[in-house]
Amino acid sequence: MKYRKKPVEIEAIQFADDPDTLIKINDVLRLDPVNVSYEDPDNPVLKIPTLEGAMTAQVGDYIIKGVHGEFYPCKPDIFEETYEPSGRSVDGKLLAEKLAVPSKHELDKQSRDAQRRKGFL
Template sequence: MSKYRKKPVIIDAIQLTSESLMDCISFIYPDISVIDHQTLITIRKNKFLYIETLEGDMKAQFGDYIIKGVQGEFYLCKPDIFEVTYEKVE
């Protein structure tokens, strides 16, 4: 068995919170310019947002990080894992 180290790759990520909700939606869906007000209220109330990933639709809960991969794909990361895996570069 061999050991491997993850290659250092800079990624774009945003933490999903009530305050960052619009930024998260713009990050995931850059072509959407208008969001129904009731939809925003529902997302804030339920504290989650579904996003499309390579593994299918995933439930991003408030506090989770939404990461854009090197090929433009999105995936989720729990905050405790994100904080030990990534460091801010800018």
């Protein structure tokens, strides 16, 4: 049997080790406390409490607030393949503007489709 993921709207912010992003993670997503570990100063990680225990997010990962208020990290490539902009604003900015760039997977698919139409594949 095959299954399809239900369309669910989530809130997410891409983790960066800067004050503005950390404030957004706290104020917009309501993750409290925002706990960044600097054990390795060149590789700060955000520690996220989850039902399964503490998870860590590296710079560039997305911090997702799920439908039921749970938090979890997501790698950028997985995020871009799984989610698309809803067109709603987050923190006064249109999230769709940032995420409107096609993912590498989508660009590869478009290229393959174009090659098929031309008879190369």
